[in-house]
Amino acid sequence: MAEQTHADAVLETIATTRSIRRYRYEDVPSADLNKILWTATRAPSGTNRQPFRFLVLRNGPKAKQARRILGIAFRNGWQTKCSSEGWTIDTSTRGSTRRERMLQAMQQYVDEFERVPVVVLALYQRYRPIDAMEGASMYPACQNLMLAARALGYGACFSGWHRGVATELSLLFELPQDVEIALTITLGKPQGKHGPVRRRPIGDLVFEEGWEKSAPWVQDPPGTRFTGGGPPEARS
Ligand SMILES: Cc1cc2nc3c(=O)[nH]c(=O)nc-3n(C[C@H](O)[C@H](O)[C@H](O)COP(=O)(O)O)c2cc1C
Structure with missing residues (x-):
């Protein structure tokens, strides 16, 4: 078999960075978390303004409070999605199709949200009035985070289900008026494999x-x- 080059390895990492929603419930060491977030913060942004900020939730008292708030919001978000799509989920046996397994993984994700090893709130500090490019300087940093996590053997998933509780979270963390929660990102060692x-x-x-x-x-x-x-x- 041909030897895998460094470029091949980088490209394979990108092509296998899937959303991971099932985690092993073990802590992410600070050194790895540092590498992942350092890589996230090296992302490009318009005029290099770097409007992204990352608020990390581990096991501190406010993190626990935020996880409870988010857990409820995630379960509500998923329930609403299931009702609107007409999905029913049987968790008693392992799904036999990719679709069933995906729905089961989603259900487990929201049911066990409070146990996710690390939750990262990706924050956007607005520096001009809302425009069509809003967020464009935010998402490359989030994708860098996902890729760095994958490279180190972790998995991550983006979500927007914090929206209903964004005000509550902003108050809890005393976020300034010009700061929005753009994404909630969950992070941990995957239970399964990255395909x-x-x-x-x-x-x-x-x-x-x-x-x-x-x-x-x-x-x-x-x-x-x-x-x-x-x-x-x-x-x-
Ligand atoms: C902006 C954005 C928002 C997303 N929101 C959610 C979400 O609320 N819940 C969720 O489970 N996944 C969410 N995802 C993950 C997508 O569902 C996922 O990337 C897509 O289905 C492709 O699957 P893959 O990442 O495993 O390849 C989001 C992804 C992006 C980029």
């Missing part, structure tokens, strides 16, 4: 010379896994 991400074929997403004009040089590498967009389909 490859599933996306659409590259030809659906990359064009040349015009909208939906295929680029003759694009091809997915062997073994690429695919999926359409949106929630998992009933048959998958």
